[in-house]
Amino acid sequence: xxxxxxxxxxxxxxxxxxxxxxxxxxxxxxxxxxxxxxxxxxxxxxxxxxxxxxxxxxxxxxxxxxxxxxxxxxxxxxxxxxxxxxxxxxxxxxxxxxxxxxxxxxxxxxxxxxxxxxxxxxxxxxxxxxxxxxxx
Numbered sequence: 267x268x269x270x271x272x273x274x275x276x277x278x279x280x281x282x283x284x285x286x287x288x289x290x291x292x293x294x295x296x297x298x299x300x301x302x303x304x305x306x307x308x309x310x311x312x313x314x315x316x317x318x319x320x321x322x323x324x325x326x327x328x329x330x331x332x333x334x335x336x337x338x339x340x341x342x343x344x345x346x347x348x349x350x351x352x353x354x355x356x357x358x359x360x361x362x363x364x365x366x367x368x369x370x371x372x373x374x375x376x377x378x379x380x381x382x383x384x385x386x387x388x389x390x391x392x393x394x395x396x397x398x399x400x401x402x
Contacts, residue, residue: 300355301328301364307336308347308370314338321355343385344371352398365398 300323307315315336322328338346347370354362369381380394 300324300357302353302355303330304351304353305334305336306349306351307338308349308368309338309342310345311347313349346370347373347381350396363400365400367396367398369396 300321302321303319305317306313317334317336319330319332322330336348347368349366349368351366352364354364356362367377369377369384371378371381373381376394376396380392380396383392383394
């Protein structure tokens with residue numbers, strides 16, 4: 267639980283098989299400068315678990331073939347969401363937010379469809395493009 271793995275390594279364990287839901291996120295994003303992606307699992311709007319991709323240095327078109335698993339009790343699915351932020355790593359100051367999308371039951375229509383498809387097609391990749399928004 268809570269580790270970075272490739273999608274080929276994702277497997278059902280006793281921990282994930284019975285009492286919790288696994289949400290896998292495969293990140294493919296485009297940004298500028300030195301981008302990386304930060305993903306927070308939110309339960310009732312509170313940040314509970316964080317994952318980050320590697321930094322793609324000096325590129326305008328990064329590709330991240332990284333998969334992240336988040337496990338939480340099935341009863342919390344309606345209260346859970348994922349905040350996916352594309353960040354620009356700054357070597358001398360604060361990292362800057364490029365944009366963000368929130369996937370969950372209370373998001374916009376495209377995001378809710380993606381969220382629901384992830385649970386309907388459990389253990390299968392469900393890829394969607396999302397428009398990043400500036401939430402500053």
